[in-house]
Amino acid sequence: MRAAPLALAMVAAWSSPVYSSSLASFALDKVLADATPIFGSYVKETGNKAEWMKKYNDDTLLIHMNIPGTHDSATWNYSQATQDSLVGITDLNQTFRCQELSWIDMLNMGIRAFDLRYAFDPTNTTIIFYHSEALLSEIATLDDVLFGFYKWLDDHPSETLFLSLQYEGSTAKYASNDAALQLKLYNTLTSPVARNYFVQKKSELGTLGEARGKITLMRRFDLDQLASSYTTEMPGLHFSPTLWTDNDPNIALTYNERKNLTAYIEDYYQPTTPAGSNATVNIQWKYNATANHIVKATTEYPDSLFWTWASSENTDNVPPVWPRIMAIGNGTLTPKGGVNQRLVPVLKKQKGKRVGIVMFDYFDVPSDLIDEFLSL
Template identity: 30%
Template sequence: MSGPITIRNLTAQPLTVKLIERYEAPNAANFPPHGGFSISNLTSKATTLLSNVTSTGSPSQPSPGQLSDKAESFAKQDVDLRMEPFTTYKTDVQTTERGPNEILRLTFEGEGGQRWRVDTPSPSPASQKLVPLTPEPQHDYTAIYLADAHFLALFESTNLQCWMKEFKDETPLSALSMPGTHNSPTCHVALPSVRCQAVPPKDQLENGVRFLDIRVQPVKPEDPNDDSLNLVHGVFPISLTGPRKFRGMLEDVESFLQANPSEAIIMSIKREGTGDATDQQLAMIMKDHYANSDRWWTQPRIPTLGEARGKIVLMRRFALDDRLKGENDGHGWGLNAENWRDNTPDDTYGDVRVQDFYQVTDTENIDKKIQLCCDHFERAAAVVCPIPGVTTDSTDPVPAGPLYLNFLSASNFFNVQTWPDRIAAKLNPAVTAFLCEKHEVGDKGIDGPGQEFQGDGGVGIVVCDWVGNNGDWDLVRCIVGMNSRILLKERGSWR
């Protein structure tokens, strides 16, 4: 069904719609009339870019449903719809005029006259990269189209492998919207209720994830010379083909940081599994055998990005041995996330503020979980994080923190419909749609200026299940895209 298209500029640059064109969709019989990202087809979401662009900026061979470079429009209109950063504009442009099998092409212009175009709807519910019409453009943009709402959200594209390089060294980690994964290494053949991830941590890191949630079981805790830590999820091993070791996963993390020194990774470590090991024993294993080099940040405060680049920032979900309580002038060791309230919708403990409601006993509770996630996004959005030399006095900065942790994960062992993959198939696309359309970043809103917004518009650390499934990284792109207001501040363009 046709309706007026709404456009949201979630980038740090003004963009102006300059040209509207309409086309008949090629292969109309195979082209979904609503295309795009639709809540009605959440579980079928697959990521394939609509606009495959060559190094010269010209479209390559069109995929089914994609317009060829020689396609001719049946309607064309010059317009001048300027959108400032973080502006939502409800246009009077109808998504279709003749019928459902129709493509609407929008051409945007940025400062300096550079232009890009995007087609809606897309043949798949995937994000699409705007096609540059100017050689060597200063910016690249990505769009997600929400078909049910006739809503187009625009993000600034970034290289997910090294997205942190865009930010100043003075930026606290707590200022950044950061993709994370829950039970990060659980990508192996395992019990369906145990497996939480589609791809291994190495692939996660290369596609933008910067928070890893690791659960370990000491193998010989009574032997101070033994460094063996098995990767587990609760009482279960993460693989049915034999134990997987923390050491092997850590080598992949360290190799990634060596290749990408602009990046920082927060690693949350918790003791789980069977046996009689204690938190204190795990603490000493970590101190004596792992987190004892300049590759780790173990101070008990949230670092700036400059302090953390190229390092693993230890977030401990274990109690300290008495020998470590005196570290760092008696302030302890590592970021403190030891003991937040179980199954919490919102709790502050140590260096973190957490949403971790995970007991979804049946499918009806998934909507409750989605709402709790969105509520926590809005808490994070309202925070104004101090950035020395940008928003505070560089000689006497306000301490950063806490880190906002938002767990999208939930499950129920006894109900197959609420195992991690089933919940993620519904929750991840719903959260993506919320971030595109409704997350508070202080824009003017569909109906004109609203109340003045003071926050940074971030989302904190978003801890996900099953990202990267079938190549789908759109949720990660959206999370990274929520850093635009921080970028705008740091680039000196804030107004």
């Protein structure tokens, strides 16, 4: 039986380069639309902060670069309305938020390192994003937002990104870090598309030239439910959660045993201040740890990775000190501002020096914070 003329026309259309290009564009638009609650609405910008790595030579070592990043990057769109709509999936009585601008804004404003906290959705089939028990979106998946990063890198081939992926242990009622989740994550990060966009170098950082247009995986998860071959095939740097000490201002974590490569990390996320300490005291304690680590990065171990987390909270305090207050202060109650404001003069003193990767809450406040960072 011969095919009908309409069927033949459809086959011809599907096989034509023009139609295939249109279909690919439509499919990408659909994925980017699904990613919007986490990634934001895609906007292409060029020049200035969107392409700040252009000024560096290809042979620049990544461990010698200054990389601004954001902590709990996906929380920017989380609100009380989001929390209320998810009652029954995640039982919360507080709002988790550490950012206020979308990922596309972060990218175009110079941010190059992202902290992503993932787990299965409540059906245990799709990888989505959380902060503690806060489910940040039921729509945007890890696959969706990765395509957002891929698209952005295609538009900005001079740049490179760092993605810190961490399993979020206190998640939805029925989520678990079992073999199914780990296999799903492995398949996503080693798919043919991902292999084109993730730097395939393992357990060490190379040059900017090797990493332009690509992503370095900062793997804060184990694949302990899978065969050892899965771990062997995973690219990037491995920071096992079993070795990342909790709430520590001075972590030394070896990520390459053969070459004895060690990362020096400050992750003092909850100051151990006396009970009832006010916000100013909590901010001061966190600022001290962060500033000391930034200065240490400029003076010690020049060929080692330094990774500083300027983010913090102290919700155990009475009254609680939320991430926003710690980062940018609370008006007249904290006259010197938060950690971010206090770090600006510290950064001004480090011109020409390496400070490494620094992760911020509310990175856009004050407005000159990232400007100072990128001018080092």
